[in-house]
Structures are given as C-alpha cells and as structure tokens.
Amino acid sequence: xVWRHAILLEPAxxxxxxxxxxxxxTPIDPxxxxxxxxxLSTQRGDGIFESIGVVxxxxxxxxxxxxxxxxxxxxxxxxxxxxxxxxQAVQAIARECPPGECVIKLILSRGVEHGPAPTAxxxxxxxxDNAAVREHGIRVVTLDRGYxxxxxxxxxxxxxxxxxxxxxxxxAAIRAAHARGADDAVFVSSDxxxxxxxxxxxxxxxxxxxxxxxxxxxxxxxxxxxxxxxWLETQGYETGYASLPVSALRExxxxxxxxxxxxxxGVTAVDGEPLAYDAALTASIxxxxxxxxD
Ligand code: PLP
Numbered sequence: 001x002v003w004r005h006a007i008l009l010e011p012a013x014x015x016x017x018x019x020x021x022x023x024x025x026t027p028i029d030p031x032x033x034x035x036x037x038x039x040l041s042t043q044r045g046d047g048i049f050e051s052i053g054v055v056x057x058x059x060x061x062x063x064x065x066x067x068x069x070x071x072x073x074x075x076x077x078x079x080x081x082x083x084x085x086x087x088q089a090v091q092a093i094a095r096e097c098p099p100g101e102c103v104i105k106l107i108l109s110r111g112v113e114h115g116p117a118p119t120a121x122x123x124x125x126x127x128x129d130n131a132a133v134r135e136h137g138i139r140v141v142t143l144d145r146g147y148x149x150x151x152x153x154x155x156x157x158x159x160x161x162x163x164x165x166x167x168x169x170x171x172a173a174i175r176a177a178h179a180r181g182a183d184d185a186v187f188v189s190s191d192x193x194x195x196x197x198x199x200x201x202x203x204x205x206x207x208x209x210x211x212x213x214x215x216x217x218x219x220x221x222x223x224x225x226x227x228x229x230x231w232l233e234t235q236g237y238e239t240g241y242a243s244l245p246v247s248a249l250r251e252x253x254x255x256x257x258x259x260x261x262x263x264x265x266g267v268t269a270v271d272g273e274p275l276a277y278d279a280a281l282t283a284s285i286x287x288x289x290x291x292x293x294d
Pocket of ligand 1: 220224
C-alpha cells in the first residue's frame with residue numbers, strides 16, 4: 001500500500017502571505033478532499049511544483065529544489081515563496097517518511113479564483129520501485145517539442161523553464177514514446193537542438209566529458225544533473241553545458257535521463273538504434289545519487 005502524508009501551508013491572517021509562518025503548517029488528511037473547487041491549479045494548471053527524492057528520511061538537495069521553486073515562481077509571476085517556510089515544511093514531512101525511498105511534492109498554486117492568496121501544500125508518499133530501470137536502462141525516442149530554440153526568449157508566456165503544474169503535454173509525450181515501442185522521450189526543438197525528457201534532464205558522455213543541454217534553451221535546470229556534475233568533477237571528469245544537435249545523442253559514448261526520484265536511467269536505444277550502455281558507471285552514479293546529498 002502507498003504511504004501518504006500531507007501538510008497545508010496556511011496563508012497568514014495578515015496581508016502578507018509570507019509572514020508568521022511557523023505555526024501555520026497544518027497536517028491534513030491526505031485521503032480527504034482538501035482543495036476548493038475554485039482552485040486555479042485544478043482549473044487551469046496555474047501553479048508550480050517540485051518533486052524531491054527522500055532516501056531513508058533524508059530529503060535530497062532541498063536547497064536546489066527551493067531555488068528552482070523560487071525561479072519558477074518568478075517566471076510565472078507568483079509571489080516569491082517564503083523559502084524558510086517551505087524548508088520547514090520539507091523537514092517536517094521528511095521526518096514522517098518511512099525508511100526506503102519516498103517523494104516529497106511541493107505545490108504552489110495561484111490560489112482560488114478571485115481569492116486573496118496562493119494555495120500551498122506539501123505531500124509525501126512512497127516512491128515507485130525504480131530498481132529495474134536503474135539497472136537495465138531505457139529506450140528513448142526523440143520527439144519534436146514544436147518550438148524552435150528562439151521560442152523561450154521570443155514568447156516568455158510559454159513559461160518554458162518553469163516547473164509548472166501543466167504537465168499534460170509531458171505525459172502525452174511519454175504516451176507517444178510508449179506507442180512507438182520506447183520507454184521514454186527526448187524532446188528536440190523544431191530546429192533540431194536536444195532539450196530534455198518530459199520529466200528528466202539529458203546527460204551525454206563524450207569521451208571523458210559529460211555534457212547537458214543549456215538551461216537557457218527553455219528547459220528545466222535539473223537538480224539531479226547539477227548534483228551529478230559536481231560528483232563527476234570530483235571523479236576527474238570534465239562537465240559542461242552546450243547547444244547539442246540530435247546527432248550528438250546518437251553519437252554519444254553513453255547517455256542518461258536524470259531526475260530526482262527515478263535518478264539515473266541509462267539510455268540503451270535511440271529511435272530504435274542501440275546506444276552503448278555503461279552498466280558499471282550507471283550503478284556508481286545511482287549509488288552516489290542514493291547517498292545523502294545536500
Ligand atoms: N526536466 C523536466 C521537464 C522535469 O520534469 C524534470 C523533473 O521532474 C527534470 C528535467 C529533472 O529535474 P530534477 O533532476 O530536479 O528532478
């Protein structure tokens with residue numbers, strides 16, 4: 001059975017929803033209805049979120065996730081999150097997590113239609129079992145994201161680069177990948193630049209150098225990729241950000257999709273063609289990603 005826990009971050013009685021937060025973390029029944037039908041998160045997907053991996057009660061890379069929450073809020077013109085309040089909520093819910101792997105979700109919605117303040121809540125639940133995918137890898141297909149690489153600068157209202165609640169297209173991309181006999185997808189801009197997976201960052205190995213698409217290309221800056229790069233540097237590897245053509249994936253010495261809960265999934269095939277898969281390095285990467293990280 002899936003274990004679940006939830007906390008609501010109540011807005012303060014004052015006009016500033018970011019003050020007097022300490023006593024306003026209210027545990028709520030995660031199985032009971034909690035949101036108003038006027039919620040803009042459910043009506044319009046208008047809000048942002050973060051998913052944080054938890055290993056044996058330790059929430060991983062909390063600061064990087066809080067920074068990205070603040071970055072997403074700025075892009076979406078939501079009030080700046082009170083980072084101390086969110087940190088406190090993460091710590092409180094992490095203490096409730098059972099041993100093993102869990103996932104904490106932070107959700108900040110624009111609130112109830114015509115309401116005074118955003119709605120914010122935090123949940124924790126047991127994570128799915130990703131052991132097989134970490135060990136055996138995934139087949140990916142490249143999918144056109146439908147935007148060219150100038151779109152993020154030309155059309156900021158697309159909110160590219162923010163982790164918004166509007167993930168219906170990301171989920172549709174995963175279904176399209178399944179329909180093509182693959183496990184996951186890699187988005188490519190309409191002018192042929194590699195971007196990211198629908199729920200993950202892409203990292204390529206090119207000799208002793210590891211590269212990932214530039215976050216400025218309208219993709220999320222992955223906390224797992226950032227953490228992996230700092231570890232790879234301690235292992236003597238070079239790391240970097242680059243604008244990469246689709247051919248770079250097909251020609252890579254190895255490739256991974258990285259995310260906070262699944263961690264590193266090695267790519268075994270691209271568009272039906274096999275790609276070199278480094279099982280030993282993937283195991284070392286996942287061992288690192290499962291160790292306590294701040
Ligand atoms: N890119 C997208 C679109 C994502 O949804 C995610 C994670 O869910 C990532 C990248 C990877 O981010 P992180 O490593 O912080 O989980």
